[in-house]
Amino acid sequence: MSEKIIKDITPEEAHELILENKDNADFVIIDVRTKMEYDMGHIDNASLIDIYRDDFKEEMDKLDRNKEYLVYCRTGARSAAALGMMDEMDFKKAYNMLYGIISYS
Helix, strand or coil, X not given: CCCCEXXXXXXXXXXXXXXXXXXXXXXXXXXXXXXXXXXXXXXXXXXXXXXXXXXXXXXXXXXXXXXXXXXXXXXXXHHHHHHHHHHHCCCCEEEEECCCHHHCC
């Protein structure tokens, strides 16, 4: 069985991860901001799962634990909370982009 990887990565590392996995169906990018924030701009192919929604944990629970995930928000705080939740929910590979989308280019 592969090792569990739950960790913070820099925006630069996130960019590399996205490039490395651009054709990988088992790599999922999750934006945990609000719909309004998402609509103002997001990383290509990112799925929106708003951490403030009442059903956030239920939505996360529907995800395949064996895929690889990158989560991000505006500054890194909400996505850090989401990463902690993913760790508790036994996701195998998940990364939080430190400093959020405001530091991503």
